[in-house]
Every structure is written in structure tokens, then in C-alpha cells.
Amino acid sequence: MSIGQRHDLQATILLVDDTPDNLLLMADLLKDRYRVKAANSGEKALRVLSGDALPDLILLDVMMPGLSGHEVADQLKRDPRTRDVPIIFLTSLAAIEDEVHGLELGAVDYITKPINPALVLARVDTQLKIKAAADFLRDQNDYLEKEVERRTREVMAIQDVTIQAMASLAETRDNETGNHIRRTQHYVRVLAELLRDHPRFSHFLNDETIRLLFKSAPLHDIGKIGIPDHILLKPGRFTAEEFEIMKTHTTLGRDAIQRAEDQLGVQVDFLSLAKEIAYSHQEKWDGSGYPQALIGDDIPISARLMAVADVYDALISRRVYKDGMPHEEAVEIIRQGRGSHFDPDICDTFLANVEQFQAIAQRFADSDQDMAKQAAALERIGQKP
Structure with a gap:
């Protein structure tokens, strides 16, 4: 709908005045062009405005018993539902400070009594055109915001599907299951959330x-x-x-993600983290890991989080050729790796919240069908479980 079409629709005007003669005069002037509603007090005007349909414009007398026009306007401008309805004050007050006060309250115009019919019609028409334009722009902005939100959701969904597809592709060649991907994903998030206020990690984790x-x-x-x-x-x-040869999977993973990012032609935040994790999650706190033998804080935080998550899951997960280690034993091995394999603070956080990680493991436990897939993978290359 264009701005012109909006204005051509018959607008609704609310008249508010405590004098019956004034209401009749204004209604008679406006009724042939607009739908007219009337209220003979500020209190009644607020009740009318509390209904479902708001008027397009309010002609509001200033001097009324009870709530004055200024008090009514103040309430309307404080309410998000009514603050965009334009107000034209009608008053016999001619002092410039009264007009300024009305405009400061949010009125769009000020008409003094006795009224000039031609002037009233011109000013009402002008303000309705301005409101129609503002409504049109507001609707367009709302539409654009919703469209941006929709397309952003689509992009995020495409990213998530692509990531899962890539991870699943690796899974089909490994003896790990898709649930390993889910478990480690959730372990990492829980660790990060628990550490977000830690002085060593708060600069990174938000x-x-x-x-x-x-x-x-x-x-x-x-x-x-x-x-x-x-x-x-x-x-x-x-x-x-x-x-x-097996150790090269860290470099192969980083390079594959880098090539994908290069083809995009822009740096993508989640791919930068993915490269860190793929390349460095086998590093150890004491420098005995690979591929770079990094030590301590030289290892990216993202990779240090994944190191704990990945080792814990490898220990507790069953394979067709081995049973999963009991949770308590796996926790003890993580404890023994504190300060050698794992960042001490990340390790301590894991150890203080082991029940959360055990709950994730149980939620995404491997099924017999997952084990059957592992057995089939081993048979494919002629190895017995």
C-alpha cells in the first residue's frame, strides 16, 4: 500500500472537549471527511483510547475539569501503544509559553479558539498526511527487520546443516558415532559457561x-x-x-576449513574457532601434544576446552572392540592429567561439575544401532572388532 492510498482511506479522529457546543461544532466540521469519535473529558478519552482501535489523530482541548489536556497528552506519550498517535491541542490560551509547553509534551500542532474552519481542516489534513507517511515507513522498517531476521535464521540454519554434514562425513569414516559429536559439543558449551566469569577466561568467553x-x-x-x-x-x-600419519588429521582439518573460508572470501568467526579447535585440540598443557607442541596459555582456549571434552568422551564411550570406561575412572584419569595434559583451571572446573558431564553422556548415549555401524565400518576394511 502506498502512502497516498493510506491517506485516501477515511481516517478516524477523536475529539476531546468538555463543552458540548465545541464538540458539535468540530464534529459537524469534520464528519464529511473523517470518522469522528467524541469524549467530553480527559478520563473518557483515555477509556476510548484503551480500546482495540486507535484513532489516527486526536484533537484535544487543554482546559478541562479533571484531567487537563496536558495531563492526557503526557499519559498518552508515556504509553508505547498510544505515543505515535498525533495530538493537536485546541485552546483559548494564546500565550506563547502555553504553546511551547504543549509542543514539549509531544503535540504536533496547536490551534487557538475561536477556531477558523479552513485552518482546522488544513492542519488536520497536513498531520494525517504526515502520520500516513510515518506509518508507511514504520511498516516498511518492520517488514525489513523481519525479513533480515528471517534471512539471518536461514543463514544460521544453513551453517548448522553444513557443519553437521561435514562432521557426519568424518564420522562415516571413523569408528566414533554421531553422538560423540553431540556430546563433545555440549561438554564444551557447559565448560565455557562455567568458566565465563573466571578471571583467566572472561575476556574471551561471552x-x-x-x-x-x-x-x-x-x-x-x-x-x-x-x-x-x-x-x-x-x-x-x-x-x-x-x-x-594419524597425527596429521589436525593439520588436515585446519587446512580444509581454511580452504572453505578462502573460497568464501571473508573471515567467518565460527570458522576461525573451528580451525583453532581442529588444529590444536591434541596439544597438551605441558607441551607434549601435537602438532606444534604448544605449552600452557599458548594453546588456544577453544582447543583447551575441547581437549577435556574429547578425552573424557573417548574414555567413557564404548566401541565394538572395547567397553566404555566407568564415569568415575574416566574422571580420575582427567584428574591425573591436571597440569600435564589439561589446563589446571579448566580441569578443576570439570572436576567440580562432573555430574553435568555425566548427564550429557547419558542423554546422548550410543545405541546398539551405533555399535552395529561401527562393526560394519571395521568389516569394510577386513578387520574384526
Whole structure:
């Protein structure tokens, strides 16, 4: 609907005046052009305005017993529902300070009595045109905001689906399950939320970063796509040569995400975190990890969070060739890794809240069907579970 079409629709005007003759005079002047409602006091005007349909304009007498026009206007401008309804004051007060006061209260115009009919019609018409334009722009802005929100949701959904698809692709070549992805994703978020006010981490962990960590965590093992099946799916210990190949999954994962980001042509926050996690989640606090043998705070916080989440889940998860370790034993191993494998403060936070991680593990426990998929993966390369 255009602005012109809006104005062509018959507008509704609310007349507020305590004098019956004034109400009759104004109603007679306006009735052929507009729908007219009337109230003979400020209190009645507020009751009319509390209804479902608001008028397009209010012609409001200033001097009334009970609530004055100024008091009515003040209440209307304080209410988000009525503050955009334009008000024209009608008054016999001619002092300039009275007019200024009315405009300061939010009135759009000021007409003195006795009225000039032509002047009233012109000013009413002008203010209705201005309101129609303002309504049109407001509706357009509302539409644009909703459209931006809708498209943002679409983009976020596409990102989430893409991440899950990429992570699932790695999963199909591994003996881990899709629930490992979900569990570690939730472990990381819980750890981050528990640490957000910690003096060592508060500069990094905020609502947006935690959201992005949750989004990017599933890509931590994306590099396993590049590891040969006979190594990736091997149920026993790796040889030294096999382990060196297996270690390359961190670099392969980072490089794959980097290539995706390069093709986009822009830096994407969650992909930056995904690269950190994929590349550095196998680093250890004491420098004995890989691929860079980073030490302590040189390891990205995102990767330190994932290190605890990934090891805990690897310990408790059952595989077709092994049973999952009891929760208590896995917690004890995490405890023993404090200050060597794991950031001490992150480890302490995990240990102080183990029941939350156990609840996540139970919520996303592997099913017999998941185990059957693992067995099929091992049979595919001729290895027995």
C-alpha cells in the first residue's frame, strides 16, 4: 500500500472537549471527511483510547475539569501503544509559553479558539498526511527487520546443516558415532559457561563466543577424512609410523576449513574457532601434544576446552572392540592429567561439575544401532572388532 492510498482511506479522529457546543461544532466540521469519535473529558478519552482501535489523530482541548489536556497528552506519550498517535491541542490560551509547553509534551500542532474552519481542516489534513507517511515507513522498517531476521535464521540454519554434514562425513569414516559429536559439543558449551566469569577466561568467553564454540565444536575431527581406513579404523595400537600419519588429521582439518573460508572470501568467526579447535585440540598443557607442541596459555582456549571434552568422551564411550570406561575412572584419569595434559583451571572446573558431564553422556548415549555401524565400518576394511 502506498502512502497516498493510506491517506485516501477515511481516517478516524477523536475529539476531546468538555463543552458540548465545541464538540458539535468540530464534529459537524469534520464528519464529511473523517470518522469522528467524541469524549467530553480527559478520563473518557483515555477509556476510548484503551480500546482495540486507535484513532489516527486526536484533537484535544487543554482546559478541562479533571484531567487537563496536558495531563492526557503526557499519559498518552508515556504509553508505547498510544505515543505515535498525533495530538493537536485546541485552546483559548494564546500565550506563547502555553504553546511551547504543549509542543514539549509531544503535540504536533496547536490551534487557538475561536477556531477558523479552513485552518482546522488544513492542519488536520497536513498531520494525517504526515502520520500516513510515518506509518508507511514504520511498516516498511518492520517488514525489513523481519525479513533480515528471517534471512539471518536461514543463514544460521544453513551453517548448522553444513557443519553437521561435514562432521557426519568424518564420522562415516571413523569408528566414533554421531553422538560423540553431540556430546563433545555440549561438554564444551557447559565448560565455557562455567568458566565465563573466571578471571583467566572472561575476556574471551561471552554469549557470542560460547554460541560460536557450540557451533564449531563438531568440526574438531574433520581432518580424519584424510586418514587412510587401515589406520583410522584400526582397533589396536598404532605403530609409530601409523601414529605419525594419524597425527596429521589436525593439520588436515585446519587446512580444509581454511580452504572453505578462502573460497568464501571473508573471515567467518565460527570458522576461525573451528580451525583453532581442529588444529590444536591434541596439544597438551605441558607441551607434549601435537602438532606444534604448544605449552600452557599458548594453546588456544577453544582447543583447551575441547581437549577435556574429547578425552573424557573417548574414555567413557564404548566401541565394538572395547567397553566404555566407568564415569568415575574416566574422571580420575582427567584428574591425573591436571597440569600435564589439561589446563589446571579448566580441569578443576570439570572436576567440580562432573555430574553435568555425566548427564550429557547419558542423554546422548550410543545405541546398539551405533555399535552395529561401527562393526560394519571395521568389516569394510577386513578387520574384526
